[in-house]
Amino acid sequence: MKVSVVGSGYVGTVTAACLAELGHQVICIDIDEERVNKINSGVSPIWEQGLDELIQNHAGGNLKATSDYESAVNDSDISFICVGTPSDDYGNIDLSIVKSASESLGYAIGSKDDYHVVVLKSTVVPETTENFVTPILEQASGKQAGKDFGVSMNPEFLREGKAVYDFMNPDRIVIGALDKHSGDVVSHLYDKVECLNEFIRTNPRTAEMIKYANNSFLATKISFSNEIGNICKKLDIDTYEVMKVVGMDFRISPYFLNSGAGFGGSCFPKDVRALTGKSKEIGYEPILLDSVIRVNENQPHRMIDLLEEKIGHLENKTITVLGLAFKNGTDDIRESRSVPVIADLLYNGAKIKAYDPQANGNMKKVFSSVNYCDSAEEALYNSEACLVMTDWNEFKNLDSEFGLMKNKVVVDGRRIIPFQNLEQEIDYVGICW
Ligand code: UDX
DSSP, X not given: OXXXXXXXXXXXXXXXXXXXXXXXXXXXXXXXXXXXXXXXTTOXXXXXXXXXXXXXXXXXXXXXXXXXXXXXXXXXXXXXXXXXXXBOXXXXXXXXXXXXXXXXXXXXXXXXXXXXXXXXXXXXXTTXXXXXXXXXXXXXXXSOBTTTEEEEEOOOOOOTTSHHHHHHSOSOEEEEESSHXXXXXXXXXXXXXXXXXXXXXXXXXXXXXXXXXXXXXXXXXXXHHHHHHHHHHHHXXXXXXXXXXXXXXXXXXXXXXXXXXXXXXXXXXXXXXHHHHHHHHXXXXXXXXXXXXXXXXXXXXXXXXXXXXXXXXXXXXXXXXXXXXXXXXXXXXXXXXXXXXXXXXXXXXXXXXXXXXXXXXXXHHHOTTSEEOSSHHHHHTTOSEEEEOSOOGGGGGOSGGGGGSSSOEEEESSSOSOGGGOSSOOEEEESOO
Protein backbone atom coordinates (compact mmCIF):
# COMPACT_ATOMS: atom_id res chain seq x y z
CA MET A 1 0.00 0.00 0.00
CA LYS A 2 1.07 3.61 -0.45
CA VAL A 3 1.28 5.54 2.81
CA SER A 4 2.30 9.05 3.80
CA VAL A 5 3.24 9.88 7.40
CA VAL A 6 2.98 13.47 8.61
CA GLY A 7 5.55 14.31 11.29
CA SER A 8 9.03 12.81 11.48
CA GLY A 9 9.38 12.91 15.25
CA TYR A 10 9.52 9.88 17.47
CA VAL A 11 6.19 8.20 16.62
CA GLY A 12 6.15 9.27 12.97
CA THR A 13 9.64 8.06 12.14
CA VAL A 14 9.12 4.71 13.87
CA THR A 15 5.74 4.26 12.12
CA ALA A 16 7.16 5.18 8.69
CA ALA A 17 10.24 2.97 8.98
CA CYS A 18 8.26 -0.02 10.30
CA LEU A 19 5.58 0.31 7.58
CA ALA A 20 8.40 0.40 4.98
CA GLU A 21 9.84 -2.75 6.57
CA LEU A 22 6.41 -4.37 6.20
CA GLY A 23 6.66 -3.74 2.46
CA HIS A 24 4.56 -0.59 2.07
CA GLN A 25 5.70 2.41 0.04
CA VAL A 26 6.09 5.19 2.57
CA ILE A 27 6.60 8.95 2.21
CA CYS A 28 7.39 10.99 5.32
CA ILE A 29 6.10 14.56 5.31
CA ASP A 30 7.81 17.11 7.53
CA ILE A 31 8.16 20.89 7.36
CA ASP A 32 11.67 20.57 8.82
CA GLU A 33 14.01 20.29 5.80
CA GLU A 34 16.83 18.92 7.93
CA ARG A 35 14.72 15.90 8.98
CA VAL A 36 13.60 15.38 5.38
CA ASN A 37 17.21 15.39 4.15
CA LYS A 38 18.31 13.04 6.90
CA ILE A 39 15.67 10.43 6.09
CA ASN A 40 16.38 10.68 2.34
CA SER A 41 20.06 10.09 2.99
CA GLY A 42 19.33 7.03 5.16
CA VAL A 43 19.89 8.61 8.58
CA SER A 44 17.33 8.55 11.39
CA PRO A 45 16.37 12.02 12.70
CA ILE A 46 15.96 10.54 16.21
CA TRP A 47 17.79 7.89 18.22
CA GLU A 48 15.78 4.74 18.82
CA GLN A 49 17.07 1.19 18.98
CA GLY A 50 16.90 -0.57 15.58
CA LEU A 51 15.61 2.49 13.74
CA ASP A 52 18.86 3.55 12.03
CA GLU A 53 19.13 0.15 10.43
CA LEU A 54 15.55 0.22 9.07
CA ILE A 55 15.98 3.72 7.64
CA GLN A 56 19.32 2.83 6.10
CA ASN A 57 17.80 -0.25 4.47
CA HIS A 58 14.73 1.44 3.02
CA ALA A 59 15.75 5.07 2.27
CA GLY A 60 15.54 5.76 -1.44
CA GLY A 61 13.51 2.56 -1.89
CA ASN A 62 10.35 1.99 0.15
CA LEU A 63 11.01 5.06 2.27
CA LYS A 64 11.18 8.66 1.08
CA ALA A 65 10.67 12.05 2.68
CA THR A 66 9.38 15.39 1.45
CA SER A 67 8.03 18.68 2.75
CA ASP A 68 5.43 18.85 -0.02
CA TYR A 69 2.02 17.67 1.24
CA GLU A 70 0.32 17.75 -2.14
CA SER A 71 2.74 15.45 -3.97
CA ALA A 72 2.88 13.05 -1.00
CA VAL A 73 -0.92 12.85 -0.66
CA ASN A 74 -1.31 12.41 -4.44
CA ASP A 75 1.21 9.63 -4.30
CA SER A 76 -0.43 7.73 -1.40
CA ASP A 77 -3.76 6.19 -0.35
CA ILE A 78 -3.44 6.75 3.39
CA SER A 79 -1.95 9.57 5.49
CA PHE A 80 -1.02 9.14 9.14
CA ILE A 81 -0.93 12.20 11.39
CA CYS A 82 1.92 11.62 13.87
CA VAL A 83 2.64 15.10 15.19
CA GLY A 84 3.24 16.18 18.78
CA THR A 85 0.44 16.99 21.24
CA PRO A 86 2.30 18.80 24.04
CA SER A 87 0.74 20.25 27.20
CA ASP A 88 -0.15 23.94 27.19
CA ASP A 89 0.69 26.25 30.13
CA TYR A 90 -2.32 24.88 32.09
CA GLY A 91 -1.50 21.19 31.48
CA ASN A 92 -4.24 20.81 28.87
CA ILE A 93 -3.53 19.31 25.47
CA ASP A 94 -2.17 21.74 22.86
CA LEU A 95 -3.64 20.82 19.48
CA SER A 96 -2.03 23.58 17.42
CA ILE A 97 0.32 21.23 15.54
CA VAL A 98 -2.51 18.75 14.87
CA LYS A 99 -4.51 21.67 13.51
CA SER A 100 -1.89 22.86 11.04
CA ALA A 101 -1.10 19.29 9.90
CA SER A 102 -4.83 18.62 9.37
CA GLU A 103 -5.24 21.84 7.40
CA SER A 104 -2.31 21.06 5.13
CA LEU A 105 -3.57 17.50 4.60
CA GLY A 106 -7.08 18.82 3.91
CA TYR A 107 -5.86 21.20 1.19
CA ALA A 108 -3.91 18.36 -0.43
CA ILE A 109 -6.96 16.04 -0.29
CA GLY A 110 -9.04 18.81 -1.87
CA SER A 111 -6.95 18.70 -5.02
CA LYS A 112 -7.01 14.90 -5.28
CA ASP A 113 -9.67 12.94 -7.17
CA ASP A 114 -9.53 9.55 -5.40
CA TYR A 115 -10.76 8.50 -1.94
CA HIS A 116 -8.02 9.06 0.66
CA VAL A 117 -7.82 7.85 4.27
CA VAL A 118 -6.55 10.05 7.11
CA VAL A 119 -5.43 8.22 10.25
CA LEU A 120 -4.72 10.04 13.47
CA LYS A 121 -1.94 8.38 15.48
CA SER A 122 -1.06 11.35 17.69
CA THR A 123 -2.36 10.96 21.24
CA VAL A 124 -5.45 13.17 21.46
CA VAL A 125 -8.24 13.48 24.02
CA PRO A 126 -11.59 11.82 23.23
CA GLU A 127 -13.73 13.60 20.60
CA THR A 128 -10.70 15.23 18.91
CA THR A 129 -10.85 13.09 15.76
CA GLU A 130 -14.57 13.65 15.29
CA ASN A 131 -15.01 17.22 16.50
CA PHE A 132 -11.65 18.83 15.72
CA VAL A 133 -9.68 17.01 13.01
CA THR A 134 -12.59 15.94 10.77
CA PRO A 135 -14.17 19.42 10.49
CA ILE A 136 -10.75 20.93 9.67
CA LEU A 137 -10.18 18.30 6.97
CA GLU A 138 -13.67 18.90 5.55
CA GLN A 139 -13.28 22.63 5.50
CA ALA A 140 -9.81 22.65 3.96
CA SER A 141 -10.66 20.01 1.34
CA GLY A 142 -14.22 21.11 0.56
CA LYS A 143 -15.11 17.40 0.73
CA GLN A 144 -17.24 15.21 3.00
CA ALA A 145 -15.70 12.85 5.54
CA GLY A 146 -16.94 9.26 5.37
CA LYS A 147 -17.90 9.71 1.71
CA ASP A 148 -15.14 11.49 -0.23
CA PHE A 149 -12.40 10.63 2.22
CA GLY A 150 -12.11 8.36 5.29
CA VAL A 151 -11.03 9.11 8.85
CA SER A 152 -9.71 6.70 11.50
CA MET A 153 -7.93 6.89 14.83
CA ASN A 154 -5.15 4.36 15.47
CA PRO A 155 -3.31 4.97 18.79
CA GLU A 156 0.24 3.80 19.40
CA PHE A 157 1.53 1.94 22.45
CA LEU A 158 5.27 2.35 21.85
CA ARG A 159 7.81 2.38 24.66
CA GLU A 160 10.89 4.54 24.15
CA GLY A 161 13.88 2.31 23.53
CA LYS A 162 11.63 -0.58 22.43
CA ALA A 163 9.46 1.24 19.90
CA VAL A 164 10.50 -0.74 16.81
CA TYR A 165 9.97 -4.02 18.65
CA ASP A 166 6.61 -2.82 20.01
CA PHE A 167 5.44 -1.75 16.54
CA MET A 168 6.34 -5.09 14.99
CA ASN A 169 5.09 -7.19 17.93
CA PRO A 170 2.00 -5.41 19.26
CA ASP A 171 -0.15 -6.90 21.99
CA ARG A 172 -3.15 -5.21 20.33
CA ILE A 173 -3.97 -2.95 17.40
CA VAL A 174 -6.82 -0.50 17.95
CA ILE A 175 -8.62 1.05 15.00
CA GLY A 176 -11.35 3.58 15.67
CA ALA A 177 -13.02 4.29 12.34
CA LEU A 178 -15.40 7.10 11.49
CA ASP A 179 -16.40 5.15 8.35
CA LYS A 180 -16.10 1.37 7.99
CA HIS A 181 -14.17 1.55 4.73
CA SER A 182 -11.31 3.57 6.24
CA GLY A 183 -11.12 1.06 9.13
CA ASP A 184 -10.79 -1.79 6.63
CA VAL A 185 -8.01 0.03 4.77
CA VAL A 186 -6.04 0.68 8.00
CA SER A 187 -6.56 -2.92 9.10
CA HIS A 188 -5.02 -4.21 5.82
CA LEU A 189 -1.90 -2.16 6.48
CA TYR A 190 -1.14 -4.45 9.40
CA ASP A 191 -1.89 -7.72 7.55
CA LYS A 192 1.67 -8.95 8.00
CA VAL A 193 1.94 -8.01 11.68
CA GLU A 194 1.47 -10.78 14.20
CA CYS A 195 -0.66 -9.32 16.94
CA LEU A 196 -0.81 -11.06 20.32
CA ASN A 197 -4.50 -10.28 20.74
CA GLU A 198 -7.21 -9.57 18.22
CA PHE A 199 -7.54 -6.32 16.25
CA ILE A 200 -9.90 -4.03 18.09
CA ARG A 201 -12.34 -2.27 15.76
CA THR A 202 -14.24 0.57 17.37
CA ASN A 203 -15.21 4.24 16.97
CA PRO A 204 -12.64 7.09 17.13
CA ARG A 205 -13.54 8.43 20.59
CA THR A 206 -13.27 4.96 22.14
CA ALA A 207 -9.88 4.45 20.46
CA GLU A 208 -8.73 7.81 21.84
CA MET A 209 -9.96 6.89 25.33
CA ILE A 210 -8.29 3.45 25.25
CA LYS A 211 -4.90 5.14 24.87
CA TYR A 212 -5.51 7.52 27.79
CA ALA A 213 -7.03 4.86 30.04
CA ASN A 214 -4.07 2.60 29.29
CA ASN A 215 -1.37 5.13 30.14
CA SER A 216 -3.31 6.52 33.09
CA PHE A 217 -3.69 3.02 34.54
CA LEU A 218 0.06 2.34 34.26
CA ALA A 219 0.79 5.73 35.86
CA THR A 220 -1.73 4.89 38.59
CA LYS A 221 0.06 1.59 39.30
CA ILE A 222 3.32 3.53 39.79
CA SER A 223 1.79 6.24 42.02
CA PHE A 224 -0.05 3.55 44.00
CA SER A 225 3.24 1.68 44.49
CA ASN A 226 4.89 4.93 45.55
CA GLU A 227 2.17 5.63 48.08
CA ILE A 228 2.41 2.11 49.53
CA GLY A 229 6.20 2.58 49.53
CA ASN A 230 5.98 5.88 51.41
CA ILE A 231 3.79 4.21 54.05
CA CYS A 232 6.13 1.18 54.20
CA LYS A 233 9.11 3.46 54.78
CA LYS A 234 7.46 4.90 57.91
CA LEU A 235 6.75 1.39 59.19
CA ASP A 236 10.21 0.03 58.39
CA ILE A 237 8.81 -2.46 55.88
CA ASP A 238 10.54 -3.26 52.57
CA THR A 239 7.96 -2.26 49.95
CA TYR A 240 9.77 -4.27 47.25
CA GLU A 241 9.09 -7.42 49.24
CA VAL A 242 5.45 -6.37 49.62
CA MET A 243 4.82 -5.43 45.97
CA LYS A 244 6.59 -8.53 44.67
CA VAL A 245 3.98 -10.63 46.42
CA VAL A 246 1.12 -8.30 45.45
CA GLY A 247 2.24 -8.67 41.81
CA MET A 248 1.84 -12.46 42.06
CA ASP A 249 -1.93 -11.92 41.99
CA PHE A 250 -2.65 -12.58 38.30
CA ARG A 251 -5.32 -9.88 38.37
CA ILE A 252 -2.64 -7.29 39.20
CA SER A 253 0.50 -8.56 37.32
CA PRO A 254 4.06 -7.85 38.44
CA TYR A 255 4.69 -4.89 36.10
CA PHE A 256 4.85 -1.17 36.90
CA LEU A 257 4.89 -1.79 40.63
CA ASN A 258 8.40 -0.43 41.25
CA SER A 259 8.27 2.47 43.65
CA GLY A 260 10.86 5.24 43.54
CA ALA A 261 11.28 8.82 42.35
CA GLY A 262 8.17 8.58 40.15
CA PHE A 263 7.33 8.47 36.45
CA GLY A 264 8.63 10.80 33.76
CA GLY A 265 8.93 10.76 30.00
CA SER A 266 6.97 12.26 27.16
CA CYS A 267 3.75 10.29 27.79
CA PHE A 268 2.60 9.48 31.30
CA PRO A 269 2.72 12.95 32.93
CA LYS A 270 1.33 14.68 29.83
CA ASP A 271 -1.40 12.11 29.19
CA VAL A 272 -2.69 11.97 32.78
CA ARG A 273 -2.80 15.78 32.86
CA ALA A 274 -4.58 15.96 29.49
CA LEU A 275 -7.20 13.45 30.65
CA THR A 276 -7.82 15.30 33.91
CA GLY A 277 -8.06 18.55 31.92
CA LYS A 278 -10.62 17.05 29.52
CA SER A 279 -12.50 15.53 32.42
CA LYS A 280 -12.80 18.90 34.20
CA GLU A 281 -13.81 20.58 30.95
CA ILE A 282 -16.81 18.24 30.68
CA GLY A 283 -17.79 18.70 34.32
CA TYR A 284 -16.24 15.72 36.12
CA GLU A 285 -13.64 16.13 38.91
CA PRO A 286 -11.13 13.27 38.44
CA ILE A 287 -10.24 12.65 42.10
CA LEU A 288 -8.05 9.58 41.57
CA LEU A 289 -6.14 10.88 38.53
CA ASP A 290 -5.44 14.21 40.24
CA SER A 291 -3.93 12.23 43.12
CA VAL A 292 -1.81 10.15 40.71
CA ILE A 293 -0.18 13.39 39.57
CA ARG A 294 0.15 14.76 43.11
CA VAL A 295 1.89 11.63 44.38
CA ASN A 296 4.22 11.73 41.38
CA GLU A 297 5.07 15.39 41.87
CA ASN A 298 5.75 14.83 45.54
CA GLN A 299 8.29 12.00 45.15
CA PRO A 300 11.24 14.20 44.02
CA HIS A 301 10.65 16.54 46.99
CA ARG A 302 10.75 13.50 49.28
CA MET A 303 14.25 12.82 47.96
CA ILE A 304 15.33 16.30 49.06
CA ASP A 305 13.61 15.92 52.47
CA LEU A 306 15.41 12.62 53.07
CA LEU A 307 18.69 14.23 52.05
CA GLU A 308 18.18 17.16 54.43
CA GLU A 309 17.31 14.77 57.26
CA LYS A 310 20.75 13.24 56.74
CA ILE A 311 23.01 16.22 56.06
CA GLY A 312 21.05 19.29 57.19
CA HIS A 313 21.04 22.53 55.19
CA LEU A 314 22.19 22.13 51.61
CA GLU A 315 23.66 25.58 51.10
CA ASN A 316 27.14 25.42 49.55
CA LYS A 317 27.26 21.65 49.91
CA THR A 318 28.36 19.60 46.91
CA ILE A 319 25.69 17.07 45.92
CA THR A 320 26.05 14.42 43.20
CA VAL A 321 23.09 13.58 40.98
CA LEU A 322 23.50 10.19 39.31
CA GLY A 323 21.17 9.76 36.34
CA LEU A 324 19.40 12.51 34.42
CA ALA A 325 17.38 10.62 31.78
CA PHE A 326 13.74 9.80 32.64
CA LYS A 327 14.58 6.08 32.43
CA ASN A 328 17.53 3.94 31.41
CA GLY A 329 18.44 3.42 27.75
CA THR A 330 17.59 6.94 26.55
CA ASP A 331 18.98 10.48 26.50
CA ASP A 332 15.44 11.85 26.94
CA ILE A 333 15.03 14.13 29.95
CA ARG A 334 11.43 15.19 29.29
CA GLU A 335 9.57 15.26 32.64
CA SER A 336 12.52 13.38 34.16
CA ARG A 337 12.27 13.35 37.94
CA SER A 338 15.84 14.64 38.06
CA VAL A 339 14.60 18.02 36.76
CA PRO A 340 12.59 18.97 39.90
CA VAL A 341 15.34 17.46 42.07
CA ILE A 342 18.04 19.65 40.48
CA ALA A 343 15.73 22.67 40.68
CA ASP A 344 15.20 22.02 44.43
CA LEU A 345 18.92 21.55 45.05
CA LEU A 346 19.79 24.79 43.25
CA TYR A 347 17.02 26.64 45.08
CA ASN A 348 18.56 25.48 48.36
CA GLY A 349 22.00 26.75 47.35
CA ALA A 350 23.67 23.38 46.75
CA LYS A 351 26.51 22.89 44.26
CA ILE A 352 25.70 20.06 41.88
CA LYS A 353 27.90 17.53 40.13
CA ALA A 354 25.90 15.34 37.75
CA TYR A 355 26.54 12.31 35.58
CA ASP A 356 24.40 10.45 33.06
CA PRO A 357 25.75 8.03 30.45
CA GLN A 358 23.56 9.63 27.72
CA ALA A 359 21.70 12.69 28.91
CA ASN A 360 24.37 15.17 30.16
CA GLY A 361 24.08 17.21 26.94
CA ASN A 362 20.30 17.53 27.10
CA MET A 363 20.28 18.52 30.77
CA LYS A 364 22.97 21.14 30.15
CA LYS A 365 20.44 23.01 28.01
CA VAL A 366 18.09 23.20 31.03
CA PHE A 367 20.56 23.76 33.90
CA SER A 368 23.80 25.37 32.78
CA SER A 369 25.21 25.94 36.29
CA VAL A 370 25.52 22.20 37.06
CA ASN A 371 28.98 20.62 36.80
CA TYR A 372 28.47 17.75 34.29
CA CYS A 373 30.94 14.89 34.72
CA ASP A 374 32.14 12.15 32.36
CA SER A 375 31.81 9.31 34.85
CA ALA A 376 30.08 8.37 38.10
CA GLU A 377 33.53 8.26 39.69
CA GLU A 378 34.26 11.86 38.75
CA ALA A 379 30.80 12.98 39.89
CA LEU A 380 31.14 11.28 43.29
CA TYR A 381 34.62 12.60 44.04
CA ASN A 382 34.61 14.86 47.13
CA SER A 383 30.82 15.05 47.19
CA GLU A 384 28.81 15.32 50.42
CA ALA A 385 25.87 13.20 49.30
CA CYS A 386 24.52 11.48 46.23
CA LEU A 387 21.01 11.20 44.78
CA VAL A 388 20.35 8.32 42.35
CA MET A 389 17.66 9.32 39.86
CA THR A 390 17.79 6.87 36.91
CA ASP A 391 17.91 3.06 36.82
CA TRP A 392 21.00 2.77 34.60
CA ASN A 393 22.51 -0.72 34.71
CA GLU A 394 26.02 0.64 35.24
CA PHE A 395 24.93 2.06 38.62
CA LYS A 396 24.41 -1.54 39.81
CA ASN A 397 28.18 -2.00 39.67
CA LEU A 398 29.13 1.05 41.74
CA ASP A 399 30.88 0.23 45.01
CA SER A 400 34.45 1.50 45.61
CA GLU A 401 33.47 4.73 43.78
CA PHE A 402 31.38 5.69 46.83
CA GLY A 403 34.64 5.65 48.79
CA LEU A 404 35.64 8.84 46.94
CA MET A 405 32.86 10.81 48.59
CA LYS A 406 33.60 13.18 51.44
CA ASN A 407 30.45 12.04 53.19
CA LYS A 408 29.06 8.72 51.99
CA VAL A 409 25.31 9.46 52.05
CA VAL A 410 23.47 7.83 49.13
CA VAL A 411 19.74 8.51 48.59
CA ASP A 412 18.49 6.00 46.03
CA GLY A 413 15.39 6.95 44.03
CA ARG A 414 15.38 3.82 41.88
CA ARG A 415 16.39 0.87 44.07
CA ILE A 416 19.36 0.35 41.75
CA ILE A 417 22.31 0.45 44.17
CA PRO A 418 22.90 -3.08 45.55
CA PHE A 419 23.04 -1.71 49.08
CA GLN A 420 22.89 -5.13 50.77
CA ASN A 421 26.04 -6.39 49.02
CA LEU A 422 28.37 -3.40 48.95
CA GLU A 423 31.95 -3.70 50.22
CA GLN A 424 32.17 0.04 50.72
CA GLU A 425 30.34 1.20 53.84
CA ILE A 426 27.81 3.86 52.91
CA ASP A 427 24.92 5.60 54.64
CA TYR A 428 22.19 4.29 52.32
CA VAL A 429 18.69 5.78 52.21
CA GLY A 430 15.96 4.32 50.02
CA ILE A 431 13.17 6.70 49.00
CA CYS A 432 10.42 4.19 49.85
CA TRP A 433 12.26 1.36 51.59
C1 UDX B 1 5.18 4.77 28.12
C2 UDX B 1 4.26 3.58 27.89
O1 UDX B 1 4.84 2.41 28.48
C3 UDX B 1 3.97 3.39 26.40
O2 UDX B 1 3.08 2.30 26.20
C4 UDX B 1 3.37 4.70 25.93
O3 UDX B 1 2.75 4.68 24.72
C5 UDX B 1 4.38 5.81 26.09
O4 UDX B 1 4.65 5.94 27.50
P1 UDX B 1 7.79 5.28 28.04
O5 UDX B 1 7.44 6.70 28.35
O6 UDX B 1 8.79 4.98 27.00
O7 UDX B 1 6.47 4.47 27.62
O8 UDX B 1 8.35 4.68 29.41
P2 UDX B 1 8.02 3.51 30.43
O9 UDX B 1 9.02 2.45 30.25
O10 UDX B 1 6.61 3.11 30.38
O11 UDX B 1 8.35 4.26 31.83
C6 UDX B 1 7.73 5.51 32.15
C7 UDX B 1 8.24 6.04 33.48
O12 UDX B 1 7.72 5.29 34.57
C8 UDX B 1 9.75 6.06 33.65
O13 UDX B 1 10.13 7.29 34.25
C9 UDX B 1 10.02 4.91 34.61
O14 UDX B 1 11.18 5.10 35.38
C10 UDX B 1 8.77 4.95 35.47
N1 UDX B 1 8.43 3.67 36.10
C11 UDX B 1 8.11 2.59 35.34
C12 UDX B 1 8.42 3.55 37.49
O15 UDX B 1 8.70 4.52 38.22
N2 UDX B 1 8.07 2.36 38.05
C13 UDX B 1 7.73 1.26 37.33
O16 UDX B 1 7.41 0.23 37.90
C14 UDX B 1 7.76 1.39 35.91
